[in-house]
Amino acid sequence: MDKRMIITIFTEMATYLELKGENQFKVRAYQNGARIIDNLEKDLRKLVESGEITKIPGIGKTLTGNIIELITTGDLAEYHEIKKDIPSGLLEIIKIPGLGPKKAYRLHQSLGIENLAELEYACLENRLTVVKGFGEKSQKNILQGIEQLKKHRGKFHYIEAIVEAQKIVDELKIAPDIKQISIAGSLRRGKEIIKDIDIVASSDNPTSVMDYFTSLPQVDNIIAKGVTKTSITLKSGINVDLRVVKDEEYIFALHHFTGSKEHNTALRHLAKKSDIKINEYGFFTAETKVEIKTEEEFFSYLGLEYIPPELRENTGEIEKAREDNLPKLVTNTDIQGIFHVHSKYSDGNDSLYDLAEAAKNSGYKYLGISDHSQTAVYANGLKVDEIYKQHEEIQKLNEKFTDFFIFHGIESDILPDGSLDYPDEILRIFDFVIGSIHSGLNMTQEKATERILKAMDNPYFTMLGHPTGRILLGRPGYELDLEKIFQKAKEKKIIIELNANPHRLDLDWRHLKNAKSKNVLISINPDAHRKEDLDQTYLGVKVARKGWLEKKDVFNSWSLDEIKKYFASKKINGH
DNA sequence: GCCGTTTTCGGCCCGACTGTTTTCAGTCG
CATH class of the missing domain: 3.30.210.10 (DNA polymerase, thumb domain)
Structure with missing residues (x-):
């Protein structure tokens, strides 16, 4: 029974309690519990063993008991008791906008509806209108909501949402009655997955602003339109809420x-x-x-x-x-250079020269090339002779550049037995070695942790690439004992990657604060496959900030000289 | 269900919009 499962169970329990019409504060207690557990930095099992769990605000007697039962028995009697009379399909139904637990339960009671498919059928049969509290309009909205749900499942990558949101803000800025405007919500907070876009604006003439907003060409559907709040769906499927307030209220609304x-x-x-x-x-x-x-x-x-x-x-x-003691968060301008960039040698689009030029023009002082290693055949991983060829080309390029340097690295697969993908005499050629897992992703936490820890023992191992292997909205990534990984990283002076690819953003920001507290260095890497990807690094900076990181915690905020010294010292220790 | 210098009972953040009602419950953020 891992943490993720416990969070899911508590969240489900809250929803079932809601469906049953239980005390809303009891519902909230379970929701809070799930969130608190999600934010825990320490291992849940250890907190239970040491008894510290009882000291966490928001986790009281009952929840503590539930957690202990889940950890020791792998199950929870109360959970089954609560969900006994409620079909699990109702959990899907309440994802429809405007249809919450109360209404869902009423549909179940009066029409016997148990899941999304039955609800859709009932709408098409025009049966909803006879239920108290439902009419023509809600039936139509529910049908639309089901379509939406089936199409997008309602979640989007940060990058998709920010592009849409910025476009809308730019268009609204030139609307005649707008005074101030900003992106708000989870997008402004830099969450990796976005459910909708929130925008806040101020105006003396909100009606005109709302009209302007709803007539934008990318608007697909108007969900609700009022004087202070309007909700629409974009053609891309993302919902947008616009709030308009008086100018003197703007800061309060924005916050x-x-x-x-x-x-x-x-x-x-x-x-x-x-x-x-x-x-x-x-x-x-x-x-x-x-x-x-x-x-x-x-x-x-x-x-x-x-x-x-x-x-x-x-x-x-x-x-x-x-306490006046917040971290001084890392900023875009702190970033001096970038690692983890793929070239034409493996599965990248661009030549070494083009990548270097692009990096230089973006203001970076150094570029760390790391193509795939030989086992990654699907990605055209480098054979030994190609490594020598690439090394030579990089040396020649470095002779041409002033104030700019290319480090020669490799993204070496960590093989299932924990070894790296070349013998040591090849690995020593590189300035740095990123070790990443690309295959054999279905491991137990113990196996995955052991595999990585063993790889980290290799003296040439410099950075751990995309540590958990997750793909956002795709796969969750393998479970790891991060405490052990961080401990080893500290001992061996190994850097942990914050992969800034918008589909990865791995390591998750929730773990960064913990890494930082253990003095583990983080490198914000674009994992670029074309020169246009180099500035993905700044998305990583946003996430790093979310993880409380400061300049001192970020490896690639170091100057070129500092990096050179660091790699040199690693090499000496490696021999 | 959680919590406590209002402390073991009685609160628990606050407001807008919709669709259904005939003054408001439910939903959402």
């Missing part, structure tokens, strides 16, 4: 709709202690309304240091902000 919900809730609790009420329109004290012009002032009024959007997940940022 509110940036979230996260958990951050906002915690902040309101804090404010309440000082008799300040917060909502999306302002701060309200006993008799006055407070004027605020910037988010810096917003936090300062509450006695807090400015909290960057990426940190607003209620994972300790408010406490740190009170």
